[in-house]
Amino acid sequence: MDKERMDGRVIVITGGSSGMGAAMAKDFSKRGAKIAVYDLNKEKGQQIVDEIKAKGNIAEFFKVDVTNKQAIEDATNQVEIQLGPLTNWVNSAGISRMVPFLDCSEELWNLTLNVNLKATFLCCQVAISHMLNNGKGEIVNMCSLSGKKPSSWQTIYCASKFGVLGLTQSIAKEFADKNIRLNCICPGIVHTEMWDKLKYEYAKKRNLDPEEVLPYFEKQIPMHRLVDLQDVINAAVFLLTDNSSYLTGQSINLVGGEWMD
Ligand SMILES: NC(=O)c1ccc[n+]([C@@H]2O[C@H](COP(=O)([O-])OP(=O)(O)OC[C@H]3O[C@@H](n4cnc5c(N)ncnc54)[C@H](O)[C@@H]3O)[C@@H](O)[C@H]2O)c1
Numbered sequence: 317m318d319k320e321r322m323d324g325r326v327i328v329i330t331g332g333s334s335g336m337g338a339a340m341a342k343d344f345s346k347r348g349a350k351i352a353v354y355d356l357n358k359e360k361g362q363q364i365v366d367e368i369k370a371k372g373n374i375a376e377f378f379k380v381d382v383t384n385k386q387a388i389e390d391a392t393n394q395v396e397i398q399l400g401p402l403t404n405w406v407n408s409a410g411i412s413r414m415v416p417f418l419d420c421s422e423e424l425w426n427l428t429l430n431v432n433l434k435a436t437f438l439c440c441q442v443a444i445s446h447m448l449n450n451g452k453g454e455i456v457n458m459c460s461l462s463g464k465k466p467s468s469w470q471t472i473y474c475a476s477k478f479g480v481l482g483l484t485q486s487i488a489k490e491f492a493d494k495n496i497r498l499n500c501i502c503p504g505i506v507h508t509e510m511w512d513k514l515k516y517e518y519a520k521k522r523n524l525d526p527e528e529v530l531p532y533f534e535k536q537i538p539m540h541r542l543v544d545l546q547d548v549i550n551a552a553v554f555l556l557t558d559n560s561s562y563l564t565g566q567s568i569n570l571v572g573g574e575w576m577d
Pocket of ligand 1: 330331332333334335336337354355356357380381382383407408409410411412431458459460461502503504505506507508509510511
């Protein structure tokens with residue numbers, strides 16, 4: 317049997333309307349998984365789901381604000397009714413801004429910590445309560461190189477992603493003997509909608525033209541390329557399937573050699 321198939325799996329992907337979440341939703345559905353996309357952006361999420369259905373595969377969109385526990389619980393109960401018992405969850409919803417530390421507002425702190433860290437906590441709680449009933453489960457939390465490596469102008473984002481790592485490791489320990497595994501993916505720069513916006517902020521930080529920002533990073537990275545969506549998909553498939561059955565509380569650095577810890 318192909319060990320990278322995902323037949324019979326029911327996978328929630330938060331942030332599945334865009335970027336890495338959308339790429340994973342499309343890929344996993346081709347491997348036989350049924351996908352539930354949770355996102356605030358209904359229009360883009362519905363487009364992804366329609367694309368998946370047009371290929372004869374199964375997916376549903378749920379408009380969920382992942383900072384709201386009741387909304388996560390309601391959607392997940394619906395997922396189990398419509399798609400079957402939950403087997404996997406990917407927390408990919410996230411936001412990022414680059415702002416000098418002294419200009420960071422309390423509002424930006426609250427928003428970033430809520431979406432990147434609190435929502436991961438809430439989603440893991442809901443996911444695990446279902447997975448315990450189902451006897452097994454695997455969760456992937458999208459962390460970041462910024463979950464390990466500090467960056468000026470990204471203080472709040474780094475704080476949230478360092479938190480995601482500690483959260484994931486601690487939950488992984490608690491449920492290691494319950495057949496529930498949690499791991500992180502820590503990518504460097506992936507050219508998604510997130511960087512379409514961030515490149516303007518980074519350009520200010522380095523006094524570059526926005527169009528020079530991504531080529532500038534490519535030069536700095538030892539492999540001289542950014543992360544491909546396929547790199548993220550490959551790591552996620554590995555972590556969500558039995559290929560990684562002895563891994564929990566770990567993090568895969570997708571950084572082209574930039575960081576080795
Ligand atoms: N792009 C990168 O370079 C990069 C690198 C490392 C880590 N990451 C992390 O990977 C994850 C995915 O990043 P991406 O580049 O695909 O981002 P993206 O901006 O393309 O997509 C993020 C999605 O999250 C959704 N979202 C935001 N707030 C939400 C909320 N409250 N409830 C529900 N959905 C919400 C957005 O609507 C969007 O569809 C994020 O956690 C990000 O921090 C990104």
